[in-house]
Amino acid sequence: MNARNLDYEAELRQRTRGAARTTSSEVLMRLDHVSMYFERGQSMFGSAQKVGAVVDVNLDIHPGEIIALVGESGCGKTTLGNIITGLQKPTSGKLLYKGEEVPKLSRDKANQFRGEVQMVQQDSYAALNPMRTIYQSLSAPILQRKIVRGRKAAKARVIELLQTVGLTPPERFLDKYPHQLSGGQRQRILMARAISLNPKIIVADEPVSMIDVSLRISILNLMAELNRKLDIAIIYITHDLATARYIAGRGRMAVMYLGRVMELGGVNDVLSQPKHPYLQALLSAVPTPDPEIARAMTELPLRSLEMPNAAKPPSGCRFHPRCPMASARCTSEEPQLRLVGSELTACHYAEEAHELWQRKMADISAIKHV
Amino acid sequence: MKEGNIIEPLVEVKGLTIEFPVRSGLLRAVNEADFVIPKGKITALVGESGSGKSTMASAIMRAITVPGLVSGGSITFDGRDVMSLGKKELQAYKWEQVSMVFQAAQNALNPVVRIKEQIMETFLAHARSKPYTEKQMTERARNLLDYVRLDPDRVLNSFPHELSGGMKQRVMIAFSLLLDPKLVILDEPTTALDVITQAYIFDILKKIHKEMNITMLLLTHDIGVVAKTADRVGVMYAGNVVEAGDVFDMFKRPKHPYTAKLMKAVPSLYEDVSERKGIPGSPPDLLDMPPGCPFHPRCDYAHDKCRKHNPIKVYTPAGHEVACHLYPNPESVAEVRTS
Ligand SMILES: Nc1ncnc2c1ncn2[C@@H]1O[C@H](COP(=O)(O)OP(=O)(O)OP(=O)(O)O)[C@@H](O)[C@H]1O
Ligand SMILES: Nc1ncnc2c1ncn2[C@@H]1O[C@H](COP(=O)(O)OP(=O)(O)OP(=O)(O)O)[C@@H](O)[C@H]1O
Ligand code: SF4
Ligand code: SF4
Ligand SMILES: [Mg+2]
Ligand SMILES: [Mg+2]
Numbered sequence: 113m114n115a116r117n118l119d120y121e122a123e124l125r126q127r128t129r130g131a132a133r134t135t136s137s138e139v140l141m142r143l144d145h146v147s148m149y150f151e152r153g154q155s156m157f158g159s160a161q162k163v164g165a166v167v168d169v170n171l172d173i174h175p176g177e178i179i180a181l182v183g184e185s186g187c188g189k190t191t192l193g194n195i196i197t198g199l200q201k202p203t204s205g206k207l208l209y210k211g212e213e214v215p216k217l218s219r220d221k222a223n224q225f226r227g228e229v230q231m232v233q234q235d236s237y238a239a240l241n242p243m244r245t246i247y248q249s250l251s252a253p254i255l256q257r258k259i260v261r262g263r264k265a266a267k268a269r270v271i272e273l274l275q276t277v278g279l280t281p282p283e284r285f286l287d288k289y290p291h292q293l294s295g296g297q298r299q300r301i302l303m304a305r306a307i308s309l310n311p312k313i314i315v316a317d318e319p320v321s322m323i324d325v326s327l328r329i330s331i332l333n334l335m336a337e338l339n340r341k342l343d344i345a346i347i348y349i350t351h352d353l354a355t356a357r358y359i360a361g362r363g364r365m366a367v368m369y370l371g372r373v374m375e376l377g378g379v380n381d382v383l384s385q386p387k388h389p390y391l392q393a394l395l396s397a398v399p400t401p402d403p404e405i406a407r408a409m410t411e412l413p414l415r416s417l418e419m420p421n422a423a424k425p426p427s428g429c430r431f432h433p434r435c436p437m438a439s440a441r442c443t444s445e446e447p448q449l450r451l452v453g454s455e456l457t458a459c460h461y462a463e464e465a466h467e468l469w470q471r472k473m474a475d476i477s478a479i480k481h482v
Numbered sequence: 483m484k485e486g487n488i489i490e491p492l493v494e495v496k497g498l499t500i501e502f503p504v505r506s507g508l509l510r511a512v513n514e515a516d517f518v519i520p521k522g523k524i525t526a527l528v529g530e531s532g533s534g535k536s537t538m539a540s541a542i543m544r545a546i547t548v549p550g551l552v553s554g555g556s557i558t559f560d561g562r563d564v565m566s567l568g569k570k571e572l573q574a575y576k577w578e579q580v581s582m583v584f585q586a587a588q589n590a591l592n593p594v595v596r597i598k599e600q601i602m603e604t605f606l607a608h609a610r611s612k613p614y615t616e617k618q619m620t621e622r623a624r625n626l627l628d629y630v631r632l633d634p635d636r637v638l639n640s641f642p643h644e645l646s647g648g649m650k651q652r653v654m655i656a657f658s659l660l661l662d663p664k665l666v667i668l669d670e671p672t673t674a675l676d677v678i679t680q681a682y683i684f685d686i687l688k689k690i691h692k693e694m695n696i697t698m699l700l701l702t703h704d705i706g707v708v709a710k711t712a713d714r715v716g717v718m719y720a721g722n723v724v725e726a727g728d729v730f731d732m733f734k735r736p737k738h739p740y741t742a743k744l745m746k747a748v749p750s751l752y753e754d755v756s757e758r759k760g761i762p763g764s765p766p767d768l769l770d771m772p773p774g775c776p777f778h779p780r781c782d783y784a785h786d787k788c789r790k791h792n793p794i795k796v797y798t799p800a801g802h803e804v805a806c807h808l809y810p811n812p813e814s815v816a817e818v819r820t821s
Contacts, residue, residue, distance in 0.1 A: 185676045329747055351676040354706075397677035399706025401745065403729050406710035417631075417682045 139211070140312060140345060141173040141196065141229075146205035148191050148371075163422045165191040166202070167371035173313060176343040178336075178363030180356035180379060182394070186422065188371040189349045190234060193315040196347060197231040227257055230306035234317040234349075236298040240290040246301055247286040250274075254308050273304040277334060299331065307338060314338070315347040320355060332359045353398050357383055367391045370422055370430045377455025385469075387452050387462040389413065390431045392469050408476050429460070437461050437468075489801050491558075492665060492697050493519035493542055498555035500537050500546060500721075507769050511537040513721035514555065516795060516803075519665065524691055524698045526708040526729075528744065529718035530765050535701040538718070539667045542699075543582045544572055560664065574611045577604070581658040582667040590654060591642040597653060598623070598638040601660065608661055626656040630686050651683060659690065667699045672707070684711050705745060709733060714801075717741045720766050720776040727802035735818045737804045739781045742820035775807065783808055783819070 148166040165188045173179065173196075181189050194200040195207065198214060207214045209225050217225055233239035240249055250273060251266040260269045267286075274282035277300040290298055299319055306314050316335060320328045336359055339346050346363075350356050356365060357379055365382040367375040367390070375388045386392045393414045400406050416434045420426055429447050432438040441460055452462040459465060500512040512534045519525050519542075527535050540546050542557055544564060557564040559579060567575055584590055592600055605612070605619045614622065624634040630652040642650060651671060658666050668687070672680040688711065691698055700712060708715055708729065716726040717738065725738040736742040743761045763780035766772060774791055778784040787807050795805040798812045808819045 184678055353677070394677060397681040399677070399680070399704065399710045401705045401709050401733070403709045403733050406706070412678065412681055412685075414678070417678060 138175060139172045140175050140209070142206075142208040143169055143171040143173075143196070144206040144208065145170060146192075146195060146202045146207060148188070148195060148200065149203045164371045164425060165422065166195065168205070169373055171366065171373070171376075173345055173347070175312065176339065176345055178339055178346045178348060178360040180360040180363065180365045181347060181349045181368065182351060182353055182356050182365060183368035184394070185351060187368045189351075189368060190317055192368070193231060193317050193347060193349050196313070197229050197315050198225065199231065227309045228312040230309060230311040230314050232299070232302045232306050232314060232316040232319050236302055237290070239302055240298060242290055245287050245289060246274075246293075249290075249301070250305055250308060253305065257309060259309065269308070273308050276307065277301070277304045278330060279304075296331070300334075303331070303334065303338075307342070307344070311344055313345045313347065315349065317349040318351075319348075320350075320352075328355065329358075335359055353383065353395065367394070370420065370425055372430065372458065373449065373456075374431070374459070375455055375457050376449065381454045385453055385455070385466065387455060387457040387466045387469075388431075388459045389435045389437050389461075389465050392465065393434075405476060429458075431459075437465055489518060489520040490522075491518045492521040492560055493517075493699075494556075494558040495538065495542070496556045496558075498538065498541060498557065499553050500534075500541055500550060501553050502550050504769070509768050510721055510771075511550075511768065512541070515718075515721060515723050517716055517723045517726070519697060519699055520714060521697055522695055523713040524688075524700060524711055525714045525716065526700045526702060526712035527716045527718060527723075528702060528705065528708055530744075530761075531703070532765055532768070533718040534721040535718055536669055539582065539669060539699060539701055542665075543576065543580055543667060545576075545582065574608070577658075577663060578608060578611060578661045579663055580665040580667065581661070581663040582669065583654045583658050583671055584669055591650060593642050595641075596638070597640055597642070601638075601657065604657065604660055612661055622660065623656070626659055627653070629659075629690065630656050631682075632656070652686070655683070655686065655690075659694070659696075662694075663696070665697045665699065667701070669701045670703070671700070672704075680707070687711070705747075717744065720768065720771065722776070722805065723803075724777070724806070725802075725804045727804075728800075731802060736820060737802070737809060737815060737818065738777075738806050739783050739808070739820050740777050743780075 146166060146169045147164065150163045150165055169192065171179075181192060183189055191200065195202050198207070201215070209217070209229070212221065214225060247267070247270055250270045254260050254269060255266050260266050270286070271282040274280070274285055279285050279297060279300055285293075285297075290301075293301065303316075303319070319335070320331050332355060335346055335348070338344050346359070348356060348359055360379045363379055364377065365379045366373050367382065367388065369390050375382055375386070375391050382391070383395065386395055393412055396412050413436050414434050415436055420430070420433060426433050428444045429435070429438070429442040432442040435442065439461070445460070447458045447460045449456040449458045453466065495515060495517040498512050498515045499510060502509045502511060515534070515538060517538065527539070529535055537546070537550075541552055542559070542564070544567065546552055552565065559575070564575070591597070601623045602619060605614055623638065627634040627637055632649060632652055637645065637649070637653060645653065655668075655671070672683055684707065687698065690696060700708070702708060712729045714726065715729050715732045716723045717740065718724070719740050725732070725736070725741045732741065733745060736745055747761055761780065766776050766779070772779055773789065775781070775784070775788040775793055778788040781788065785807070791807075793805045793807045795803055796809055796812050796815060797803045798815045802815055804815060809815050
């Protein structure tokens with residue numbers, strides 16, 4: 113790494129730390145050059161393939177902030193969420209919780225970490241034990257962690273939790289089994305279980321993907337409320353940029369591509385002033401609920417729609433085979449995150465890309481106003 | 483309204499009622515629904531989960547299976563009465579006149595049979611009316627796969643598990659076009675896919691629609707997809723089509739209070755977030771429907787009449803239709819009463 117890159121690194125720390133709505137510079141969790149490589153069985157030629165699901169990610173999570181993690185299917189979002197919650201141990205890099213390295217935590221502190229960092233899984237079918245009633249699933253962890261004592265207190269707390277997540281009347285849900293609930297209801301049970309342990313961080317992995325629009329907003333509102341009222345930091349994982357904007361309005365957004373963070377900044381900056389050509393393509397692909405705007409955006413600014421093989425990431429910038437702006441430099445030199453405008457972007461030509469985007473947006477708003 | 487909006491129907495659904503016997507009674511999934519699919523257009527059918535979209539579409543495909551029962555109404559396809567088709571006619575009707583890509587289509591492929599064999603089976607089942615030679619069949623399959631931007635050599639020789647979700651989705655779309663149908667029904671074709679793959683699939687669909695002049699019916703939760711793709715939109719609520727009209731009208735000037743709420747329930751990237759709200763209340767219990775207009779417990783405009791009588795649908799000459807007491811006659815539809 114050359115001196116310039118180190119400067120950017122310092123800048124990155126500065127930016128990701130002093131962000132968003134928290135005034136405190138306190139860092140709850142720090143991801144320090146975190147990578148996750150999966151070995152993928154023996155290939156035909158005898159050597160094991162290495163898939164970089166998460167590559168060299170740096171991120172600070174502050175108390176009570178919301179970070180949206182977005183990107184295409186397979187880009188590493190769930191893997192990063194698993195690392196944050198300690199479900200998977202990164203193959204390299206460090207995870208620090210309240211300043212201490214997670215694998216080196218004392219027994220008490222490790223226990224505290226497991227309670228304070230919760231995950232709402234992408235697959236709500238798989239995340240609930242089909243043999244247990246909702247009451248059983250929700251009361252076991254709080255009894256075990258001695259958050260409440262005694263069956264009576266546990267029941268009262270479970271009822272309260274069900275009410276918090278909008279499952280009313282709560283008594284109707286206590287004796288139900290997961291298969292008797294709709295997708296949206298199960299997703300809320302997972303949310304209730306996560307908040308029951310008084311967490312400081314909730315990683316919510318596609319929590320509304322299975323839910324139709326009318327319910328979607330109410331679950332997003334619930335998460336925003338938990339964040340506001342209980343000061344829980346939320347990592348919202350999704351491929352849906354519109355819901356990310358909805359929930360993380362004042363928070364930050366990290367855009368991932370093939371395991372790497374390509375753009376990081378305040379949500380509104382990232383979405384209104386996108387610099388990275390990949391992010392621009394992603395934004396262009398969002399179906400917007402306005403027929404005139406939707407039809408004005410015709411061709412996607414991508415040279416190819418196929419996602420490259422994560423086991424053989426392209427040389428240089430890993431986006432270059434699909435990038436409409438790629439030059440010779442892009443095929444050999446990997447861009448590092450650097451400050452462009454008010455966000456961090458990993459693209460050699462971020463300034464030019466940004467200018468093109470602004471011109472395109474001006475054209476579209478012209479359509480809106482004729 | 484723009485000119486050229488006179489609708490020439492390919493499919494006409496009238497008073498359609500479909501029931502399922504369940505433990506606690508008879509569930510009416512589709513309740514006296516009227517609906518028209520115009521020829522050569524892309525029509526979208528939207529509505530909350532459980533509103534009856536898939537059930538109505540399956541009936542058009544004559545794919546309602548026991549114990550489900552079409553207990554009333556009629557379906558006309560290109561002038562023919564669909565409900566009275568005999569066994570042989572039915573075999574030619576399915577896939578040759580109308581084909582359907584079912585919800586969760588990725589799971590519809592047989593996991594232990596190569597794609598090529600699955601395609602051949604479909605051809606052979608229709609050999610009577612479409613007698614292709616093996617060479618012609620392969621040729622056509624290859625062309626269609628190419629059309630949906632798949633590599634025919636690789637895909638034809640693959641088992642389903644060797645293909646990604648997006649690839650399987652495209653195989654199913656190619657499948658639905660094999661026998662040159664007049665109508666293709668697509669049930670939630672992209673829910674599980676990210677926006678770039680989604681955009682890609684809809685690009686393909688629009689191209690197919692244009693070049694082959696195929697009529698399409700798209701069932702979806704995703705209002706954004708509708709805005710981008712459809713010519714005409716129908717809105718289902720509790721088993722009924724409560725409003726239908728031109729896509730631009732439906733977004734700009736929704737008439738039915740439910741449509742207005744549905745359009746506002748989607749978070750948008752370009753608009754003020756605070757304008758987006760969920761729809762309060764929950765969908766009605768189909769086994770215990772409220773009297774009068776089924777939407778009245780959730781409607782801001784509900785009045786006495788709504789609690790007693792189910793509104794009758796009115797039709798404007800320009801092709802808009804709405805069932806709501808706020809619009810007692812076609813003339814009143816010109817005014818927008820929702821906000
Ligand atoms: N246990 C594993 N073993 C091998 N490869 C894995 C494993 N888990 C994930 N991967 C690979 O790592 C990459 C990232 O997967 P991940 O599930 O994190 O993606 P994602 O962004 O959450 O995608 P989606 O939006 O589809 O949920 C993919 O290429 C995936 O195939
Ligand atoms: N085979 C069946 N037996 C009993 N009830 C059924 C059956 N098929 C559908 N239903 C019921 O009919 C109603 C309409 O279902 P349908 O699948 O048509 O809704 P939909 O609008 O397609 O919903 P989604 O958006 O969730 O796919 C639902 O209440 C459903 O539970
Ligand atoms: S570095 Fe080059 S290839 Fe990568 S996003 Fe920027 S312009 Fe495109
Ligand atoms: S008929 Fe009455 S209750 Fe029903 S949608 Fe119209 S105004 Fe609302
Ligand atoms: Mg995932
Ligand atoms: Mg359906």
